[in-house]
Amino acid sequence: MSQPTERTYLLIPHDEEGHSIKSKEAAELGQTSIGERLTYNDYSTIDWLHCLVKDSYRFRALHLRHGLRASIDQTVDACSGWIAVSLIGMIMAFVAVGIDMSVATVAGLKYGYCSGNPFVSREACCEFVHSAEGHCDRFRLWSDKYWAQFGIYVGWAVLFGIISSSVTMFSKTALPAVGPEARTNGHDPSNGNGYGQGKALYMSAGSGIPEIKTILSGFVIPHYLDFKILVLKAIGAVFAVATGMSLGKEGPFIHIAACVGQQVANRFEKYRDNAGKWREILSAACAAGLSSAFGAPIGGVLFAYEEICVHFPRKVLWRTFLCSMVAAITLKALNPHGTGKVILFETNYGTSYRPEHYFTFVMLGIAGGLWGGTFTMANLKWARWFRNTRLIKGRPVLEVFCVIMVTAALQFPNPVTRAPGVEIIKNLLVNCATNKDNWVCRNEARTDGRWDYFAWLAYGTLGQLASTTITFGLKVPAGIIIPALVGGALFGRLVGQFVTTISPGIFAMVGAGAFLAGVGRMTISLCVIMFELTGELEYSIPHMIAILVAKWTADAISKESVYDLAQSVLGHPFLDTEHALQLIQHEPSSIVQSILPPPSTMAELTIEVPNNNKVSRKVLETHLAYLHRRGLMDGGVVLTQKGVLQGYIAEPELEYGLNTLGKGLNDDQDIRLLGDAEEDEYDLSNFVDRTPITITNTAPMEYAVEIFGKLGIRYLCVTEEGSGRLVGFVIKKRLLIYLDGLKHE
Missing domain, CATH: 1.10.3080.10 (Clc chloride channel)
Incomplete structure (x- = not known):
């Protein structure tokens, strides 16, 4: 096993571009007596x-x-x-x-x-x-x-x-x-x-x-x-x-x-x-x-x-x-804000939108979706290039130093973006009809063309989106919500300068939601959050339009939200049944047989229990060693009699029973796994799952996805259609590896 690094992938092997691959050696390994090794070894699964x-x-x-x-x-x-x-x-x-x-x-x-x-x-x-x-x-x-x-x-x-x-x-x-x-x-x-x-x-x-x-x-x-x-x-x-x-x-x-x-x-x-x-x-x-x-x-x-x-x-x-x-x-x-209210960006525009404004809301949604769809790819490419340069590689603190220098140089000259993110949003959402003492409102009240003000808003938008792209993923606590809101509010306020029939703060508010929807792919929750942030329930339809259009646009470019991307890059296992079913639909014939372990693996993870329902400690120790060698932290051993499934004992229970409860037993000591224990017998039958969930090997893969996803089970035993003979078992991680392979094909 390689030394741990922050770029270690826990899915199947990846190339330098992050695409999953299976080397010839890895494929051949599954056919040998050594057998394959599952990934995701750092994570155990609950049932x-x-x-x-x-x-x-x-x-x-x-x-x-x-x-x-x-x-x-x-x-x-x-x-x-x-x-x-x-x-x-x-x-x-x-x-x-x-x-x-x-x-x-x-x-x-x-x-x-x-x-x-x-x-x-x-x-x-x-x-x-x-x-x-x-x-x-x-x-x-x-x-x-x-x-x-x-x-x-x-x-x-x-x-x-x-x-x-x-x-x-x-x-x-x-x-x-x-x-x-x-x-x-x-x-x-x-x-x-x-x-x-x-x-x-x-x-x-x-x-x-x-x-x-x-x-x-x-x-x-x-x-x-x-x-x-x-x-x-x-x-x-x-x-x-x-x-x-x-x-x-x-x-x-x-x-x-x-x-x-x-x-x-x-x-x-x-x-x-x-x-x-x-x-x-x-x-x-x-x-x-x-x-x-x-x-x-x-x-x-x-x-x-x-x-x-x-x-x-x-x-x-x-x-x-x-x-x-x-x-x-x-x-x-x-009362941390001193207002006596929980509303963070309270607004009161006093005007309502009209049908002709729908087009502008749609355009804000398209803009938010375009940025959200390209952000994930741009951020990933930036990270792969910059973090692999000789100066930065392995020096996360130095990377933070460099990004701060760039961010500060971009932000400070601009009066719009010099303040903290929350304050920027407050200033951009302001209604200038009721609040004149604001840098934004003073500039919008000018009658000299205001092209420098437009330039500051455009510069602020581009600078915010660029700095967000290079910041996300740094080794500091950091979220994407406020940066996306700021970028959308800047763009929306800029667009509002050319639509003079209602307050430009309305477009800043809708733009903020659209840009966050594009990067996070949230819909209903984001719409409600925007109501609660601003107190403007009247603008539910503009928010819904912009958020849905942003999601559709972003999905057309990239199916993964920023959180999905982070899970994939960091190698965190996650079963999203909706996306999994979409992947399987593109496979001409996907059945459970496709994800069964190779015969060499199943031979090591199957115990044929004699008629007396007991096996020696040495046999169990051998199979436990097989589990450890293959890295199956949340795998287990299946018990059969004449090829028929009798039960399943998971690795944690097997290890606890042998090395903690049965620490003093000798290698030849018989241990009961099935049936009723007699006096003075060492009994592990209580650790055996006698009713494991089973499925036939010819069942559609959708069955396995739904069973793992809806029931939240840890393993699924597979039997042969017609005979009922055990042919293998599948753990959740094996299904995830199969799905990841489909994702990158």
Whole structure:
């Protein structure tokens, strides 16, 4: 196994362009006695169906008891989910306010300091004290000279970026991998179980949304939601946003909320001991993250449903709704913006659109879709080129330094883009009929042609889109939501200069939603988020038009959203049943037989159990070694008698039964796998799944996709049509590898 690198692919092998390939040697390996090796070794899979059964047994045991204590325990158990999500909502709101206030204070240092209290933000410093000219006297600029201001601005931005990236470096970790190669590459096995180190991952970098989607789909990324990562992500996000780079804190807020969700869920035994139930709480936490970032509680719920979660039953929907609501209530009570409202970009245009404006809304949607469709490809090409240059390769902090220098040089000269992202959006969405004291409105009130103002808007649009393209993917906490909104608002305000019948702020608002729809491919959730961000319910139809057109346009260019691309590039396993079925439809005849392991693999992973239903420890140890050698962390061994399937025992249970419970047994000791145990027998039959889900080898591949996707199972046993004889079994990862091969054909 190769040394871990940040570019390690966990899908089937890739070429330098990122396309999946299968070498001749790899193909031949599957036909040898050595057999094939599955990828995705860094991720183990949960079984939603087993989690459901496990919780049902727990529920029955709890409700079989009688008496006062039993009634109290049952009531607490019934309320535990609601209590947990309420706590998550409140805690996340406090964390969000702390990060927001810290960002405002740190970002203000790029311009000057508050003479009364240098530890408060510019807004807080100037809240009540202004001069007659409308300027704040308490906030002192570092210098009155342009070039001195420029140098200080860039210097602080570079310092903040280095701090953020350096903090992110502390979150670098190697995920576990199975196999002797991990032990022979200089890595120490963990816990003595033969697991070594696999893919390197910067856990606090990026938005975290691709990783959260992977976790919620049923895969495990160890330690990704630990308290340490929460702290590193929060600190890194403060300094990253303060740099002024084209990134936002909204994506990181979802990761931070998931970390909060884990800390709270682990305090409840009901969720701590059940991976499926634990993910239900995590789904609610994600909604609280967006609710706290934007003050958009309903949008947060819909975002979790549309973009983040795979398993979302009605009970989870209700708890997610409560969690998001509590976060919004707490945010309103804390009043971080000083307005007493949760609306971030409140507007009141006082005019309505007319049918002739529909064409402009469609054009904004097309523009947003064109950028969203090309952004993913441009960002990927930039990353492959720039991060492979001799100077930058292996130096993520230096990459951040270079990008900040470029971003600051592009932003500072432009009065429109010099402010933080949230403030830029506020300025661009303003209605100049009611607010004259604004740089945008003062320029739009001019009667001298305003071509320099048009140039600033055009320059700001191009600069924002370019800087976003080179920023996304840096090793700092960073989201794409605010940068996309800023780019769309700039373009929309520019377009609004040529449509004088209504406020240009309306086009800025619709353009912001269109550009975010193009890059993120969100629809309903984004539409609701825009309502809640602006308070403008009247403009639902313009938003719907622009968002749908943007999605259609972007999909015509590239099927992958920015989050799908990140999952693919980072090698995170994720089963999207909708996209999977579209891929299979293009195959002339795709049946389950296509994804069966080769005969050499199945020979090593099948145990023919004698009539006495017992095998020796040595036999089981041998098959466990086969699993480790092939890297099948979430694989297992099938049990047959005369070729007929009798059961399945997973690798974790087999290893636990042999190396923990049966540590003192000798190699010749017989171990019962099937039937009823007798006295003094060592029995592992309780670990055997006697009712595995089965499918015939000639069944359409769509059956396998739906079974894995809808039931959330970990493995699927395959029998021969007609005879019922076992011919193999398939784990979820094998299906994903097959689908990835179709994607890149």
